[in-house]
């Protein structure tokens with residue numbers, strides 16, 4: 144992988160050059176929270192953000208997403224692939240997209256997702272964990288691929304890793320903005336990573352997690368938590384790896400309509416409902432437990448369906464903590 | 478072109494907002510008129526049908542003998558009846574005061590006599606079977622539009638099954654409960670309003686009534702308590718629009 148350096152004084156020019164690719168979206172602060180929004184100027188960016196409410200998934204599978212339009216008795220497909228830049232993704236979110244890729248880009252390929260994925264230029268950025276992050280224990284704290292460029296903070300600029308052919312082209316076209324990486328830069332890069340590694344306050348012991356869950360299906364801990372859980376679905380809505388959606392039709396006027404999909408949550412009663420009225424997960428207990436099995440159990444050989452971003456913890460109204468639940472479940476087996 | 482469906486709008490005791498809200502569909506109202514003929518709607522027509530309705534919309538609570546008679550008429554003469562708005566679906570504000578009617582009359586008028594034949598206000602759904610219930614104080618007019626077009630096209634409208642939080646997150650609003658400690662009833666309230674109150678930075682006050690199914694008011698109560706709200710405040714908040722069944 145090629146490393147180059149972007150000195151601080153060239154950052155703004157570099158950022159502005161990305162607009163040639165398409166609209167640029169980056170993290171901005173809204174009240175006490177962060178969100179990926181269209182950004183025009185560097186000053187609007189919150190580069191030290193912790194996590195956005197909705198993950199970057201929202202650009203590929205939108206919260207409400209038009210699939211088809213019915214107009215004059217004919218269906219029009221809504222696939223569009225306008226180029227855009229996602230600036231400032233954290234490593235966990237890049238891993239989140241890779242998990243979505245496994246679902247949406249495998250046969251049958253999801254055309255909406257694919258068109259947008261192909262059209263997106265992804266620029267990652269380094270981060271410092273807060274009290275919710277546990278990506279390191281899942282190995283998602285560092286991205287080796289899944290981005291075009293990745294910026295690592297240095298005292299006087301950014302160490303840039305180039306992760307794709309497109310990334311190389313951009314570096315090439317803006318050659319005058321970059322410098323070679325010195326040994327001192329590498330030292331600073333390493334120092335930053337060490338500091339970061341020591342800053343994690345939470346970890347999920349991955350070892351034997353799937354086996355543990357195998358045995359813990361009837362643990363009383365699930366029940367205790369199901370009493371606290373509101374089944375509000377917030378944890379699903381904010382999760383970068385949740386893949387469920389609901390398809391609905393909406394009338395625009397008397398004779399035209401759109402078919403939309405929107406994020407769904409397995410905490411909803413209809414999520415496990417099938418024809419004939421059978422429900423696979425009739426109670427809140429079933430639904431509460433299901434989410435943990437979906438994240439950590441169903442296919443651990445392909446990696447866990449959790450990247451440790453901490454969103455589900457930060458935005459849970461009941462203050463339920465993902466890692467703590469799993470630890471207590473494990474504890475209940477002893 | 479097939480015959481248009483006959484639509485009746487019936488108003489029981491309420492503020493009038495839910496009936497008026499239909500007119501606020503503006504140009505979408507003309508889309509409805511492609512399929513419907515308004516036979517009865519005191520706000521929009523001077524017709525007063527005596528016959529049969531394909532679809533009846535009923536707003537308000539049953540609060541008087543007259544309301545009850547009107548509701549029974551509407552039910553008996555319609556194919557598909559929609560309880561429209563929280564008064565009709567949950568009783569709303571007037572239905573949330575739990576006292577026998579005589580005591581209420583006494584408290585307000587100082588006299589127990591009941592010349593208007595007032596009844597303890599209750600939602601439509603407690604008196605007759607309804608085909609669809611669409612809550613909201615007022616209900617979201619786009620939702621009513623969807624349901625009416627669905628019915629006109631022979632599609633059974635889909636009942637919502639999710640709380641306000643879902644649409645709150647679809648819009649990526651800052652959570653006022655988690656981030657500001659405001660008393661938001663979003664987690665236990667049926668969604669469909671697109672979380673309008675949170676958009677304005679306010680907590681949901683539960684105007685669409687309790688989420689059906691496995692709603693968890695006990696946990697919501699504990700959460701609000703832990704944020705410093707007292708027992709009486711929380712209970713009153715819960716009961717603004719609906720009598721919670723234990």
Ligand code: SF4
Nearest residue numbers: 372373375376378459
């Ligand atoms: S966010 Fe919390 S309370 Fe809501 S469904 Fe998830 S775990 Fe339950």
Ligand code: SF4
Nearest residue numbers: 382449450452453455
């Ligand atoms: S389960 Fe929670 S921590 Fe894991 S990826 Fe989803 S939101 Fe992030």
Ligand code: SF4
Nearest residue numbers: 385386387408409437
């Ligand atoms: S089943 Fe639940 S936890 Fe799994 S992807 Fe779907 S919404 Fe997310």
Ligand code: SF4
Nearest residue numbers: 642645652653661663
């Ligand atoms: S603000 Fe209210 S409705 Fe929105 S997510 Fe928070 S609790 Fe739910």
Ligand code: SF4
Nearest residue numbers: 670674681682683684
């Ligand atoms: S947010 Fe709550 S109070 Fe506001 S309209 Fe929706 S259901 Fe009603």
